[in-house]
Amino acid sequence: MEMENWVLACAVYIxxxxxxxxxxxxxxxxxxxxxxxxxxxxxxxMGVSPMEYVKQRRLFAAAGEIRRGKRIIDVALDxxxxxxxxxxxxxCSQLGYAPVLLRALYIRDASVEGEQDHMGIYLKTMELYKKxxxxxxxxxxxxxxxxxxxxxxxxxxxxxxASFCHKGQKRYSGEDYITHSLNVALILADMGADEDTVCxxxxxxxxxxxxxxxxxxxxxxxxIPDILLxxxxxxxxxxxxxxxxxxxxxxxxxxNMRTIEFxxxxxxxxxxxxxxxxxxxxxxxxxxxxxxSELDEISMKFL
Numbered sequence: 001m002e003m004e005n006w007v008l009a010c011a012v013y014i015x016x017x018x019x020x021x022x023x024x025x026x027x028x029x030x031x032x033x034x035x036x037x038x039x040x041x042x043x044x045x046m047g048v049s050p051m052e053y054v055k056q057r058r059l060f061a062a063a064g065e066i067r068r069g070k071r072i073i074d075v076a077l078d079x080x081x082x083x084x085x086x087x088x089x090x091x092c093s094q095l096g097y098a099p100v101l102l103r104a105l106y107i108r109d110a111s112v113e114g115e116q117d118h119m120g121i122y123l124k125t126m127e128l129y130k131k132x133x134x135x136x137x138x139x140x141x142x143x144x145x146x147x148x149x150x151x152x153x154x155x156x157x158x159x160x161x162a163s164f165c166h167k168g169q170k171r172y173s174g175e176d177y178i179t180h181s182l183n184v185a186l187i188l189a190d191m192g193a194d195e196d197t198v199c200x201x202x203x204x205x206x207x208x209x210x211x212x213x214x215x216x217x218x219x220x221x222x223x224i225p226d227i228l229l230x231x232x233x234x235x236x237x238x239x240x241x242x243x244x245x246x247x248x249x250x251x252x253x254x255x256n257m258r259t260i261e262f263x264x265x266x267x268x269x270x271x272x273x274x275x276x277x278x279x280x281x282x283x284x285x286x287x288x289x290x291x292x293s294e295l296d297e298i299s300m301k302f303l
Contacts, residue, residue, distance in 0.1 A: 006031065007045040008276050010038075011053070011296065012303055018058050019078050024050050047281030056284075059094045060293040062087075066102040075099075094289050123290050124190045125258060126183060128173060132163070135182035142189045143198070150195035158199040158224070165206035172262035180255060181205060187251035191288060197244045200227035204248050238278050246282055250291060253279045257298045272302035 010031050014022065027050055028038035042050045058079040065075045076087035091099045124142070126135060136159060143150055162181050169177035185201035193201075203224065230245025240246055257275055260268060276299045283292035 005273070007042055008273055008303060010042060010050075011046065011276060012300060014050075014054055015057060015296075015300055018054070018061055019080075021080070022051075022054050045277065045281065047284035055090065056094065056289055056293065057296070059091055060289060060297075062091070063095060063099070063102060066099050072099050072103055123187055123254070123294060126186065128259070129175060130179065132176055132178050132182060135179060135186065139182060139186055139189060139198075142186060143195075146189065146192060148189065148192070148195065148198075150198070155195065155199065158202050162202040162206055165203070171259070173259055177205070183255045183258075184248070184251045187254055188247060191247065191251070191291065193244070193247060196223040197227055197247060199224050200231065200244065200248050201251055203228060204231055204252055243286075247286070250279055250283055250286075254291065254295060257295060260298070260302065268302040272299040275299045276303070 010027060013030060014027065024035045024039055028035045031038055033041075039050055042053070046053055048056070062075045062079050065078075066072055072087070073084050076084055079087075081087035081090070088098055088100075126138065130138075140152070140155070143155075159182075163178050166177040166181065171177055171180055181202050181204065184204060185198045188198050188201045227242060227244045227248065230240040230242035231248045232245075233240040234245045234249045253275060257271070260271060263271070275295050280292055280295045280299070283295055
């Protein structure tokens, strides 16, 4: 088995045994390698150590169970913590808020099902078939709620340019292509990206020639094209000097994974493997457990 596939198989194995006692020794023995070699290769491929990955996946899974109504202490014990306090400390460190807040939300919203964006368990997701103008309004509202500084006129200009570049184009889902660009921008906004990076998200799939023809270099300055060039560099080499280009690539990959069912089934496994091999470790590098966990969770379904 190729190294990348071996590491992915280990990640799937971990996800299937989160409520059991897991150690480097157990996982490496299952994989057929020494603990030292296994740990070194796993971290090189996944961006974090095996046990840090186990902890992240357990906390993310625990957050989902608490949000669905399970008692905090029961979840803590299920996932290997001996005390409520120890679990709460680890939870706050990874997710930035206390698990009791998720429990309170469950009690408050017991009649509401299927929500995925409470208290940052997931990055916010939009339902399919929202019209571009609806997504545009949500983008502006999200930037305002997050306190992101931006020039509405400049943002509107970039959005109109992106709409022009993708005029008449459709996604496999049948939606206007600009909805993908808007969703990428929304993911970036939710991650706390600055205005230039959000604008780059709107334009990330536009042909470079359109930037020049529509005077984008002049009207938007040099920053947005620099981010887009970094994004192109990342797409070809899976690395770039400007981390904002990598963030655009991560947001693009996440939205594509959220809508993976609309592409050819033959490509599902390959896209899932690439996501866990390339994009998840980069998400781990930027420390966003929501992004990393969602990419992993979607990929698991197709591995």
